[in-house]
Amino acid sequence: MQDLVRIENMSFSRGERPIYHNISLSIPQGKTTAIMGPSGIGKTTLLKLIGGQLRPQEGDILYKNESIPKMKRGRLFEVRQQMSMLFQSGALFTDMTVFENVAFPLREHTKLSESLIRAVVLMKLQSVGLRGAAQMMPSELSGGMARRAALARAIALDPELIMYDEPFAGQDPISMGVIVKLIKELNDAMNLTSVVVTHDVAEVMSIADYVYILADKRVIGEGTPEQIRDHDSELVQQFLCGQADGPVPFHYPAKSLEQDFLGSR
Amino acid sequence: MEWFAGIGRHSLGKLAAIGRALFVLTGALVAKPSLKHVPLTIKQIYVVGVQSLAIIIVSGAFIGMVLALQAYTVLVDYGAEESLGPMVALSLLRELGPVVTALLFAGRAGSALTAEIGLMKATEQLTSLEMMAVDPLRRIIAPRLWAGIISMPLLALIFSAIGILGGQAVGVDWLGVDAGSYWSVMQAAVDFDDDVMNGVIKSVVFAFVVTWIAVFKGYDSIPTSEGISQATTQTVVYASLAVLGLDFILTALMFGTH
């Protein structure tokens, strides 16, 4: 199986502060790859590195075997037409309606007729449950709605690679389920490659084909969801359970007790 | 030693900022213009130009009136009231029209441009444009730059025209200068190339500089509330100083050798 994105021995720091040290990971084509890790560890940064927004100090990031950091601006823009990113903040254009926001990438990069654009936009909005909000301005949306509108915009062009930064944040259980299903469907039906950055362990474990857990400037655990669940690294277990059960300091002892039971058997 | 290092760092920072400003400018202007961006530019002309009309008209009227009042009190002592027309018209066309328009524009539209672009940056709209393979320099900066360059000279002409009418209201209707001499002496004294065109040239230069500073300060701002408020202030301060400084240089070049 081919890798759509491959990160090789990459190091990146913000000023003096190292974020990644000699990290390598790959994102297989046509699969859903989840990236998890504590807050502030550099997950958003990783997506920006893949998108060519930031350049690593060392190592390489390959998209279809072409080095992203070495691309000229023009080529980078060409490649970005095949990618799309759901921003953590949504980043809707505040001077346009939801409809226009979703139509924006279509208008910029395709020559579709107005009626086709309308059809596509309404379809995308329907899939995130916001067709009724098409004529609202972003300032009139709730946080969760804004994120879903941004999601509709991110999938408007059916790109080859979609990077979702916290797609589930601020969603109620129903829209959460809808988004999970949507990501899964996009992936299966259109053979898209998805990268999902999230803290919602349960949701992402249900759709991911492969999971990376980042901490301490490197990958501390990787594998299929099953492998991750049974991962023997304490760090990985702490992360998974801390997320599921609440504050780590409170539950960590409880978990180790459980492991003690298992271990004593 | 510390002190020298400080100066060095500071100048390097300034040089880097100038470099970034030039990058923004070339990115916005050198790129091949796209037909798609014409409606965007028209919209921006509405925002920065048409919406500045009110303040330009009101200020123009008052400046013209004050100018006529002041000029009259001096001229009447020499029995030269009929020179009121050219006095008002030349002051407005050569100096006050372009300069005051540019200062008002910096405060009214320049600060708004900086804040708007800064907020777009802070809310990641610019980044998301880039990720959508749309160059924000061309999509966001260029239309605003062009809108400023197109609207400000027009605003300056409107300012001067309204000012001349304001001068008439005070000079002719109130103080009793003969209407015929106000207008005919003015017509005889004002030269199209020397006065009107030079004023327009000044105005184009100011428009370019003010809008450039405004969009660059927004684009280069630190994406926080504090950073944006700082950038907005800097736009008004730098743009005003640049206008006044350039005005002296341009005036010396245009009229200094007469």
Ligand SMILES: Nc1ncnc2c1ncn2[C@@H]1O[C@H](COP(=O)(O)OP(=O)(O)OP(=O)(O)O)[C@@H](O)[C@H]1O
């Ligand atoms: N523009 C910036 N300048 C300097 N440092 C930054 C900048 N953006 C992020 N950082 C730093 O880089 C680190 C990684 O940030 P990033 O946004 O990638 O974290 P994250 O893993 O996405 O966190 P979260 O899960 O909370 O979204 C953070 O510790 C942050 O302090």
Ligand SMILES: [Mg+2]
């Ligand atoms: Mg993040």
